[in-house]
Amino acid sequence: MELDIELLKCFEAVVDQNGFTQAGNHLGLSQSAVSQRIQRLEERTNKKLFSKAIRGIELSPDGEILLSFARRILALHNEAVQWIQQPDMKGNLRVGFVDYFGPDLLPQIVRKFSKTYPNIHLELHAGLGMHLTPIYEEGKLDILLAGEGAGRNGEKVMSDAVVWVFKSGHGLEKYFSTDCTEAMPLVTLPQPCIFRAMAIAALDTLGKPWDLVFTGTGVPSILAAVHAGLGATALPLSAVTKDLTILPEGHPLATLPEFSTYLYHNQNISSELISGITQYFKDELGERQ
DSSP states (O other): OOOOHHHHHHHHHHHHHTSHHHHHHHHTOOHHHHHHHHHHHHHHHTOOOEEOOSSSOEEOHHHHHHHHHHHHHHHHHHHHHHHHHSOOOOEEEEEEEESOSOTTHHHHHHHHHHHHOTTEEEEEEEEOHHHHHHHHHTTOOSEEEEETTSOSSOEEEEEEOEEEEEOTTSSGGGGGSTTOOSOEEEEEOOSSOHHHHHHHHHHHHTTOOEEEEEEOSSHHHHHHHHHTTSOBEEEEGGGOOTTSEEOOTTSGGGOOOOEEEEEEEOTTSOHHHHHHHHHHHHHHHHTTO
8 A cells, every 4th residue: 555645735734724615725625636645545545534513524533643753754855856956056056045934943944954954065154244245245145035126136935924022921911002102112123123113113103112222233132122021123024033023913903924045146156046045935935834
């Protein structure tokens, strides 16, 4: 007995999209085609994968176990396909990577990059866009992943919501009350920072006073200050750790603009390499939206 990759993909989509119709829309299939694939998977495994549910879908105990296997199988399958499809690229690659993607994301991307491009020596520079951009413009970086404005040849690889965050338990909730007239303790990156500008503009628009209590040298220092309860900040959602509180949608301050990440490259890189690298980052960052 063998497990069909396409059946596993369909099974995973039904779970992730919480329904057969939604999975069909996601995969470009009809609902009946999705149902048929799930039925074939159940027949092949001789397992009932779903239980009856009032709303949405609910996995059976066997379905939960198979889903765990399916995710691992599909992850390895995708890595293998990506490796097979990539040309045999060699050489050194100097990449500037802004540090607002969160503490767990960058190591994962680097690890998978090394597996996908084993013959490329990666030289990674992580930090703020305002510091990396001059290095890129001097030709000391081959690729820069940063916000808009670092160059004219940028290609969008990711869009992210910008949110207000703070650490619960330090009394910071009161500053978000519409009745509060006390100055908002603000934690930000130095100028010129787009997230700092967004936060201050939002506060000024509502006429809420603010007090700059901490200026960090990078996103890790900002997160440390927020975790310590020094104040609130505005950051891309992908930079926010799970133990922080996000200001919910609907609050007047929560209407912050979206932030997009672009990939810029210098002309010394082959079109073959830049095409593969661009698609790689689109896939990796897109999965985390």
